[in-house]
Amino acid sequence: MSFRESPRPSDEEEAFYMQCRAAYLAVFRSSLTNIASKQQLCRVLQQAGSNPSHATLNKYWTTRTSKLNFDDFCEILKREKKTEETELMRAFKKMDVNRDGYITHSELEKALTTRGEKMTTEEVTTIFSLADINKDDKLDYAEFCRLLVSTAEQCQTAALERLEADAKLKRQNFGSQSYSPPKSSASSASSTAAQVAATQRAESDTALKKDSRSSSRPSSARSRRSSLSNSITVSSSCAKTGKIPEPPGLQDWHHSYMKGCFFLEDDGSFSSLQYQLHVPQMTNVYLTIQPLNLSNRADRSSSWMTVDTALFVLSAGETKEDSTLVCFTESKDKEKYVWKGELNAGTYHLLPFTSGCRLKKRSKKSLSTKPVELVYTTDTEELDLTRELREVLSDIFEVIDLDGNGLLSLEEYNFFELRTSGEKCDKDAWAVCKENFDMRKNQLTRQGFMELNLMEATEKNGDPADLWLILEAMGYNRMLELVEACPFQIDVHCEGAQPSVQPLILDSGPKVLNQALQRSITARIGAKALRGHDNVFIYTYRGEHRISSLIANKSNQKVTVHVNNEQSRNCSSSRGMTVFAVEVPARTKMVCQHVLPISEKQDWTYNCVETILPST
DSSP, rough: OOOOOOOOHHHHHHHHHHHHHHHHHOOOOOTTBOSHHHHHHHHHHHHTOOOOOOOHHHSSOOOTTTBBOOHHHHHHHHHSOOOOHHHHHHHHHHTTTTTEEEEEEHHHHHHHHSSOOOHHHHHHHHHHHHHHHTTTSSEEHHHHHHHHHHHHHHHHHHHHHHHHHHHHHHHHHTTTTEOOOOSSSTHOOOOOHHHHHHHHHHHHHHHHTTTTSEEEEEEHHHHHHHHEEEEEEOOTHHHHHHOOOOOTGGGSSSEEEEEEEEETTTSSSEOOOEEEESSSSEEEEEEEEEEEOOGGGGSOOOOOGGGGOOOEEOOSSSSSGOOOEEEEEOOOTTEEEEEEEEEEEEEEEEEEEEEEESSOOOTTTHHHHHOOOOOEEEETSSSSOHHHHHHHHHHHHEEEEEESSBBBBBHHHHHHHHTTSSOOHHHHHHHHHHHHSSETTEEEEEHHHHHHHHHHHHHHOOOOOOHHHHHHHTTTTTOOOOEEEEEEEEEEEESOOOEEEEEOOOOTTHHHHHHHHHHHHTSSEEEEETTTTTEEEEEEEEEEEHHHHHHHEOOOOOOEEEEOTHHHHHHHHTOOSSSEEEOOOTEEEEEEEEEEEEEESOOOEEEEEEEEEOOO
């Protein structure tokens, strides 16, 4: 979140969201208008310079989709790369069997009606007739590619020019993103907030009556009635004074631990394994979770070591949905997040959580275009893994070796396989691994893991494409930096009994975790109703190191809440921007945001104003 004292978004991010805004307003009049059909989605993507296929549209507009908002549109553009001229040329060259730079109607028809996203003969004929400018039954595909890319760029440029020409539209707030012009002074935050309110009212007026010339600024009384302001200042000394001391004699307690990893997905969400804890009798428990410092990074600082972690403990009910929240780690001691208390005998679910304030998607364009080499040819003309790749694979082995015994069981290896390929290795395939790779006690050694990945490269004649898929799935970029994952370790100490921790995958894990997170907020703090809206409530939980807010909409219709954090200081939010909007369906609770200090050595101020936006 780009608070006043936070780093501003990069020029590249600003340019990206400017393009998104321009494309959206080329199709819709208001930032709050939803995409209501697949055809509208196609139009707005085309305005952004994209040329979506039927498969792409069907991926984001399924039979269950009824609408998409601006945030959804931005996420689609992030995921879908623009078609480059070189990629088009490569595809056409595969069809050009005689390599003369031209494709005949029959060659094009054969390719488009039999491969990939199959087209009808009529569709191919239509495309060919439009592209065959000289009417010689030949398609100059180089010229066609240039024309196609040029047309897409012209659409994008025209949309940007329209936005630049309209200052009011340029000030609009969109979803969780907003245009942030350079500020001439610190006092400009209040004037920006006024502009936001004026712009939102203007949008509503325009939607009701296009030629209306009435004032677009809501009265101050109306604004106060529909807003709620919340300000919390947290001293940097709070975390130090509030931390839970380690129990005396902890080294004599029974101990069990398990490793895991948070993975940042394409949609900005996080995934990780869940765990099952069994406590044989009532006992005092000291529970911690912390980022894991990998052995190959001992001499280098690791960005993920500052990522916040938490562990939610739920009682294991008869069904996964019956689980109830027992406790969660609220205290912090350096990198450790801690809970200390008493647990009854029984089985519990341990659900890891991170807020997303310090682990976010990074721009891939800012990296060097030349990736790190993964394989090389030895003096004996054999393929081998580079030193850089071996170090990374060793780190990956350390992360997926969940019990830390230096070996990979079939279960541990399958967690890795599900993450990287989506498939499991069965017992027969595991037996083949045993014959070909170094194993001990029917478990894969670190050396065996290296041999397995070398075989992947050898089978592809040195093509590293499959290796890159594995590395990217595990959170690495093309410079072999771990930027979209955070390894962690869970430690359970019990005073009077030996605890048992096992990894598992809960199909409903994200849903159960979200319910537990909501419960942790609503159970600890009272709700405040938005003025003038008795059925819309804001819960603001203040922990020792994190502030979280939740919106509860108890009305029978959806509401859109505008959130403004411009007056906050030394803060970073899971939303990534200072001003955003949250759409909350009827009779639903929704976590609004999590906020952490940018610098824990300084005081930080959370100042948030929530306002109901008029429906469109």
